[in-house]
Amino acid sequence: MDEKITINSNGETIDIYPRQVDISTLREKAINSVHQMLDIENIAYIVYIDDKFDDEALKEEYIGHLLAIKNNGDKILSENFQSIEWSHPEPKFRNEIIRLWDQVPNKRALLFEVCLFLRDPESANVIPVLEIEECFGDRIKLMTPTQWVQDQYTIIKALKNNKRALCLFDFEFQNSDEILGNRNGAQLAKELIEIEDLSNKVVCGIFSHKFGAEDEDDKRNEYSVTYQINKEKFYTISKSRFSFDPKIAAFSEGIKNLLLLPYVEELKAQSTKTFKESNEKATLRIKEISPKTFNHIIQKSSLKEGIWEVSTLFRLYGILSKEENLRYISDVTKRATFNTAVKKIRDIDKIETGYNNKESNNQTNSLRESETYITGNFVNNLHLPISNGDIFKIKDKEYILLVQPCNLALRANDDNCGKRSYDYNNALLVPLKEGAKKKLASPAIEKVVKPGLIDKVKYADFSGFKNVPLDLLDLAVFQTSGDAILDMKVEKIANELIHFPWLERYSYIYKEFAKYEKALNHFKNIRDKVGANDQDIRALKPFIYAPECLKSFKINGEDIYDFDNRVFKFKIKRVAHYKSPLSDDLLQRFMQYLSRNAFEHDFSQPSISRP
Structure with missing residues (x-):
């Protein structure tokens, strides 16, 4: 571990810094872990197939990278490149860097320095070729694609005593010939896997710079479909795991993923x-x-x-x-x-x-999201009843509904069909926000699960709760979009996909808003007669156009009703549902917050003088 850990203790934030460990020690640990895993799996050696093992190919990479650096207006100022004049015309510059290449005894170290300067995908493609043999010594066999084809699997057939080989194929070969043809690494892996006598003696990986570590699973699926390779027989490892991690621990983890594949x-x-x-x-x-x-x-x-x-x-x-x-x-x-x-x-x-x-792991985040939330698509397309844990977007902010489930349930018997017990109509909405983890120290803040967040948290801010009539939120049930909309031209809904008590509930809501619509029209008629600037009209306007339930959300009352089309649009939308038991626990903590005790101030404490 080479990064600090932050912990909270009794409201105090403490940073713990681990003992610094030399990079070479960490690198050795990663290399040894690969040897351990190979031993457990009875793997004799790694066979790495890459067209960059050819010396001429490395020279071309060296020239191409340095030209890219020059064209970008950059320059390498280290001792190795003191003799290079970066301002020279390209032909002369090319001759200088070729001369340097020919003179330097350790050409791989020279190219390695160039690649580290660039740190681009093409550099990631080259760095493993330069270093991997030094890391694993006799445990790794290096071959060009042409050598691999010419070998005709002799290196695999020679394995005895149930020994196996781990084969890493570069995906893209830039230096093909008549022997290799147009085949890429995935196709070479497929040919090997499909040889019945050899498939049990190998573990195959596609080792490429064409994708990052976060895209390995997607590329595995893609290659499996494109090249018709059995997905259970190969894995994908990004070269960036090796190239830009001096500890190469990420590469070791990639090897672990590959070796775990058959057992998983x-x-x-x-x-x-x-x-x-x-x-x-x-x-x-x-x-x-x-x-x-x-x-x-x-x-x-x-x-x-x-x-x-x-x-x-x-x-x-x-x-x-x-x-x-x-x-x-x-x-x-x-x-x-x-x-x-x-x-x-x-x-x-x-x-x-x-x-x-x-x-973040996108797949685990997605699964955890499915465990934690029901998406708006499901909630709204199924016309699910309003329930504790429903999340609403009001203008550009999110709120979660926290109400006892029994208070929200609609009765279905004949006498009270579509009604709640005791005509309950009060919804408590709590703001949902994202912020620094230190926010959780407040008693008014409670964490809400949100997969994928690393350096911040999602939380419910109990102190900002608001009261809203359930009449408004209930309207979201009737729209597959989840929007709280009421078309006053539709007095009754006939939709067999909506649970029948909610059809009755719609009628009750309609009757309430019919009264409000009538008041709006009367006010509009009076305003049209006396003028919008009339003193009495201006005084009454805030009360007519801005219901108390919408004021706290800063929704302009004039925007909620379309006089021409007779439609109420409340700028409220149900976007998701926070599942039980998480939503139940959040409700309980909210109730505890509301019922917290209040104490008289301690007058024995010294007062703070203010300037």
């Missing part, structure tokens, strides 16, 4: 088999439920509580599928197979490479 794929296969069999049995159990019982659970109990029948169906399926998953894994043999796969993964994964990645 095996675990995935076992997992999907478990889910498939369990889901089939759960589905069969639903089929075996008697009509009377099924009707009671799905229809009658839902009607009694005002719950959408589909929600109850999903609840039932979740109960049965979880039970069947547990039943499946209770089998000792199946559980042992599962544990064995996990152990194989852990044996490799526990080897420390020294890699300290603080970048």
